[in-house]
Amino acid sequence: MSDLKITGLHKHYGTYHAVKGIDLEVPSGEFTVLVGPSGCGKSTLLRTIAGLEEASAGTVEIGGQNVTWARPRDRDIAMVFQNYALYPYLNVYENIAFGLRARKVASAQIDKRVKRAADMLGIAQLLQRFPRELSGGQRQRVAIGRAIVRDALLFLFDEPLSNLDAQLRDDMRVEIKRLHQELGRTIIYVTHDQIEAMTLADRIALLRDGRIEQLGTPLDLFERPATRFVAGFLGSPKMNFLPATVEAGEVTLRDGTKLTLPTGRKAPNGQAIILGLRPQHIAKASASAAPGHVQLPSTIELVQPTGSRVQVSMPLGGISITAEFAAHEVTAPGEQVRIDIDMNRAVLIDPQTDKVI
Ligand SMILES: Nc1ncnc2c1ncn2[C@@H]1O[C@H](COP(=O)(O)OP(=O)(O)O)[C@@H](O)[C@H]1O
Ligand SMILES: [Mg+2]
Numbered sequence: 001m002s003d004l005k006i007t008g009l010h011k012h013y014g015t016y017h018a019v020k021g022i023d024l025e026v027p028s029g030e031f032t033v034l035v036g037p038s039g040c041g042k043s044t045l046l047r048t049i050a051g052l053e054e055a056s057a058g059t060v061e062i063g064g065q066n067v068t069w070a071r072p073r074d075r076d077i078a079m080v081f082q083n084y085a086l087y088p089y090l091n092v093y094e095n096i097a098f099g100l101r102a103r104k105v106a107s108a109q110i111d112k113r114v115k116r117a118a119d120m121l122g123i124a125q126l127l128q129r130f131p132r133e134l135s136g137g138q139r140q141r142v143a144i145g146r147a148i149v150r151d152a153l154l155f156l157f158d159e160p161l162s163n164l165d166a167q168l169r170d171d172m173r174v175e176i177k178r179l180h181q182e183l184g185r186t187i188i189y190v191t192h193d194q195i196e197a198m199t200l201a202d203r204i205a206l207l208r209d210g211r212i213e214q215l216g217t218p219l220d221l222f223e224r225p226a227t228r229f230v231a232g233f234l235g236s237p238k239m240n241f242l243p244a245t246v247e248a249g250e251v252t253l254r255d256g257t258k259l260t261l262p263t264g265r266k267a268p269n270g271q272a273i274i275l276g277l278r279p280q281h282i283a284k285a286s287a288s289a290a291p292g293h294v295q296l297p298s299t300i301e302l303v304q305p306t307g308s309r310v311q312v313s314m315p316l317g318g319i320s321i322t323a324e325f326a327a328h329e330v331t332a333p334g335e336q337v338r339i340d341i342d343m344n345r346a347v348l349i350d351p352q353t354d355k356v357i
Helices: 042-050 092-102 107-121 136-148 166-183 194-200 218-223 228-233
Strands: 002-013 016-027 031-035 057-062 077-080 154-158 186-191 203-208 211-216 240-247 250-253 258-260 271-277 282-284 293-299 302-305 309-316 319-326 336-342 347-349
Touching: 002 042, 002 186, 016 042, 016 186, 016 211, 031 042, 031 194, 042 057, 042 077, 042 154, 042 186, 077 136, 092 107, 092 136, 107 136, 107 166, 136 166, 166 194, 186 194, 194 203, 194 218, 203 218, 203 228, 211 218, 211 228, 228 271, 228 347, 240 319, 250 271, 282 319, 293 309, 309 336
Parallel strands: 031 186, 031 203, 077 154, 154 186
Antiparallel strands: 002 016, 002 057, 203 211, 240 250, 240 271, 250 258, 271 347, 282 336, 293 336, 302 309, 309 319
């Protein structure tokens, strides 16, 4: 059964069209991430699911019930926001209990649920403290606790980690993933961070300008992007895009460099394309080229260490591309290298439509 079903959803703010016809069905227990650049309509979509915004057209069903016109409190949801406003005059226990008290849940039941949530989130020793006595990460845990004590069908998160520093964000990401595994609840999670999306999601809906550009598992979107936008949005460092033409199974770059496509690879003939190469698929050549690989000389221009891996910039086909090598493989800028491109993983894009061929 699906816990959430959105059909033909539109949202206008006055004359501004923020959500432009979204269909989305989320099965029970799934962790769905809505990801996309700032302003693409993620929060609007989430707030419309929650009933905090009114849909301009289309329907929202939660747990099989049409709630398009229902008030937020009549929807079976719990929500965690980016600005986790806690009640400053209530201690942690009462902040977590607040929604349950408002629903007239019995005290013994409240006590059980608050303590269980606090245990899960590692804040059991903080229950008597007030928000001002907590760190940012602890406050965010309380906000999450407030949501998970509710017995909601659907949990909605809107960029809950974006106010935390990098280390804490990594820790909380692991914790949210663990919570999902323990609770088995249906989660809709909004973020602009592609790493968060890739690591948390069962399925990703990548939004662009009010529409879903592609929906699928993280691996689907990463390995089989439907468009140039998806290919460029997911993955770090970003995919390289090289203008080229393709003819008789051979890609010719702007400066005349030729890259042979793997045998049997479907490709148009005599057409302009954009060749997409992920930095991870351009290596330093160590042996002779494997089937479907192409090797060429190049010169390293720029070196950016990131720990065990290093990002290197070098010219290819008249532009500067990025490759990712193991740290020990690089000496310095100016080094002459032989690169190995895995053309099996290359993406061919139609520059007219931006669709992957
Ligand atoms: N209350 C509002 N009134 C008018 N425009 C809004 C309102 N809320 C959001 N928008 C506009 O709708 C677009 C989508 O916003 P939002 O859903 O917040 O994007 P995201 O969460 O993906 O960053 C943006 O261009 C934003 O400026
Ligand atoms: Mg937002």
